[in-house]
Amino acid sequence: GEDVEQSLFLSVREGDSSVINCTYTDSSSTYLYWYKQEPGAGLQLLTYIFSNMDMKQDQRLTVLLNKKDKHLSLRIADTQTGDSAIYFCAEKGAAGNKLTFGGGTRVLVKP
Amino acid sequence: DTEVTQTPKHLVMGMTNKKSLKCEQHMGHRAMYWYKQKAKKPPELMFVYSYEKLSINESVPSRFSPECPNSSLLNLHLHALQPEDSALYLCASSQDQGGNTEAFFGQGTRLTVV
Numbered sequence: 001g002e003d004v005e006q007s008l009f010l011s012v013r014e015g016d017s018s019v020i021n022c023t024y025t026d027s028s029s030t031y032l033y034w035y036k037q038e039p040g041a042g043l044q045l046l047t048y049i050f051s052n053m054d055m056k057q058d059q060r061l062t063v064l065l066n067k068k069d070k071h072l073s074l075r076i077a078d079t080q081t082g083d084s085a086i087y088f089c090a091e092k093g094a095a096g097n098k099l100t101f102g103g104g105t106r107v108l109v110k111p
Numbered sequence: 112d113t114e115v116t117q118t119p120k121h122l123v124m125g126m127t128n129k130k131s132l133k134c135e136q137h138m139g140h141r142a143m144y145w146y147k148q149k150a151k152k153p154p155e156l157m158f159v160y161s162y163e164k165l166s167i168n169e170s171v172p173s174r175f176s177p178e179c180p181n182s183s184l185l186n187l188h189l190h191a192l193q194p195e196d197s198a199l200y201l202c203a204s205s206q207d208q209g210g211n212t213e214a215f216f217g218q219g220t221r222l223t224v225v
Contacts, residue, residue: 033213033214041218042115042117042216042217042218042219043201043203045213045214045215045216088153098167099156101154104151104152
């Protein structure tokens with residue numbers, strides 16, 4: 001079945017860039033997503049990328065996709081304390097009927 | 112409006128109680144989802160409704176009973192739950208089940224079973 005892996009924790013200083021990495025196994029993935037979850041809250045869709053793209057930029061967010069290596073990353077420029085949260089990557093396969101989530105990366109931004 | 116609204120935000124129930132979680136969206140989305148999220152874990156899919164019909168049941172115990180009365184509403188009826196069912200229950204919706212549609216999540220209902 002599908003498997004999505006993320007590192008557990010990332011600590012970054014305010015103003016620096018953060019890079020969160022994700023790997024997946026489903027070669028039929030069509031869309032890959034990044035969600036942010038703050039404590040006690042639901043999931044906020046940050047951005048997504050279609051599998052035939054290798055990069056997408058949206059303000060402070062840059063998504064890079066290496067489809068050959070099945071590697072996805074999210075770069076947050078000028079990281080702020082409000083960016084402290086858990087970040088989940090998720091993939092949707094060719095069947096398109098459900099999301100498979102990674103385990104989440106807890107990002108801690110230090111002043 | 113990209114809002115998915117869930118009520119209640121918090122729920123405490125006994126193991127013999129019957130309660131319902133509600134989810135509403137007015138984005139015209141035709142796919143709606145229930146996820147369960149335990150602490151420090153990713154969301155796990157429970158059910159998918161597509162065009163008001165149940166299309167996926169991820170082998171969820173029958174003490175959880177979903178209902179989709181119309182295209183804007185999704186309910187999750189709870190009966191005879193166990194303490195291990197305590198979790199954050201998330202509702203999501205997307206335009207349809209296809210690949211080219213983002214899923215938007217509600218803020219969740221935090222359920223505690225005592």
